[in-house]
Amino acid sequence: MSKRYPMPIPFGWFHVAFSDELSVGEAKPIRYFGKDMVLFRTQSGEVACLDAYCPHMGAHLGHGIHDFMGKGGEVQGESIVCPFHAWKFDTEGMVTDVPYAKNIPPKVKDKQCLKKYPTTEENQSIWVWHHPEDLPPSWDVKPIPEAQFDNEEWGDIQIHRKVINTHMQDIAENGADPAHFCYVHGTVHVPDVAEAVFDGHSRNVVLTSKMTTPQGDINGRIEFASVGPGQSVTYFGGICDTVLLGNITHIEDEVVEVTFGFIQKKVNGEVPVGGVNAAIIEDICKQLDEDTPIWENKIYRKLPILCDGDGPIARFRKWYGQFYIGWSE
Numbered sequence: 001m002s003k004r005y006p007m008p009i010p011f012g013w014f015h016v017a018f019s020d021e022l023s024v025g026e027a028k029p030i031r032y033f034g035k036d037m038v039l040f041r042t043q044s045g046e047v048a049c050l051d052a053y054c055p056h057m058g059a060h061l062g063h064g065i066h067d068f069m070g071k072g073g074e075v076q077g078e079s080i081v082c083p084f085h086a087w088k089f090d091t092e093g094m095v096t097d098v099p100y101a102k103n104i105p106p107k108v109k110d111k112q113c114l115k116k117y118p119t120t121e122e123n124q125s126i127w128v129w130h131h132p133e134d135l136p137p138s139w140d141v142k143p144i145p146e147a148q149f150d151n152e153e154w155g156d157i158q159i160h161r162k163v164i165n166t167h168m169q170d171i172a173e174n175g176a177d178p179a180h181f182c183y184v185h186g187t188v189h190v191p192d193v194a195e196a197v198f199d200g201h202s203r204n205v206v207l208t209s210k211m212t213t214p215q216g217d218i219n220g221r222i223e224f225a226s227v228g229p230g231q232s233v234t235y236f237g238g239i240c241d242t243v244l245l246g247n248i249t250h251i252e253d254e255v256v257e258v259t260f261g262f263i264q265k266k267v268n269g270e271v272p273v274g275g276v277n278a279a280i281i282e283d284i285c286k287q288l289d290e291d292t293p294i295w296e297n298k299i300y301r302k303l304p305i306l307c308d309g310d311g312p313i314a315r316f317r318k319w320y321g322q323f324y325i326g327w328s329e
């Protein structure tokens with residue numbers, strides 16, 4: 001299939017795993033941004049992400065003889081060990097040991113020989129900074145109070161993942177497109193855009209919508225907040241408090257991974273099981289499924305013909321454009 005999107009992968013912080021998916025001493029192969037990498041956690045708990053392929057003879061550092069046990073690569077102390085000839089690399093991508101050689105080859109001695117991707121842990125998640133020109137991070141991942149390990153009032157993160165063939169900008173654009181809620185998701189009314197603020201790396205959009213329930217019409221309120229292209233959080237108020245960590249990470253140019261982490265408020269010390277709590281999560285995941293055939297088959301219209309009922313699409317695109325290198329609207 002020919003390319004449907006003219007824009008490249010944007011730069012920013014991107015979710016690659018939840019913190020508890022990478023234990024101490026664990027190394028995993030990951031592939032995002034069209035690149036093979038290894039993600040590992042050292043004995044001291046530090047997370048690092050390096051280029052996957054060993055500078056010695058090219059083995060993948062995230063795979064090894066223990067793969068059949070689901071173990072992936074090997075970590076010793078603060079280093080990752082290549083499965084092929086046991087060269088060791090620290091979290092900066094420097095060779096720290098070649099166990100069978102008298103000397104570390106001068107070409108790699110005291111030099112970074114594996115590309116390191118900046119990482120951070122926030123909101124019980126591991127984030128990798130991607131930039132096509134390898135510039136350092138220019139903002140921080142925003143801490144979400146409900147997503148902190150020690151927040152007792154909110155429950156555990158409930159995870160839902162999906163791989164979709166599209167560009168991530170189109171998924172984000174949904175929040176600036178109130179009309180599609182009617183025709184794709186079957187809401188009775190087109191939601192109102194009560195607020196749309198695009199400020200620096202952040203954007204905040206509030207949608208309000210009359211929802212018809214057996215108890216009569218209620219006013220639903222959905223708040224989207226994004227920081228950069230990779231991090232977004234949506235607050236669903238009204239019926240039962242739900243926070244959605246909605247993160248998108250490109251795997252390839254037109255393939256993305258959507259990771260939903262739902263956090264719900266405890267009632268009397270517990271998150272209610274089933275009922276409205278389960279229904280709201282099910283409904284949001286259903287919406288993602290409903291959008292998927294649109295995203296997987298559409299093209300990108302650089303100059304869409306908008307009408308007066310459309311949302312702040314142009315402002316959204318202008319804001320999003322800041323995260324590209326070498327491409328503009």
Ligand code: FES
Nearest residue numbers: 054056057082085
């Ligand atoms: S290929 Fe990595 S140590 Fe030889």
Ligand SMILES: [Fe+2]
Nearest residue numbers: 174184287291
């Ligand atoms: Fe949608």
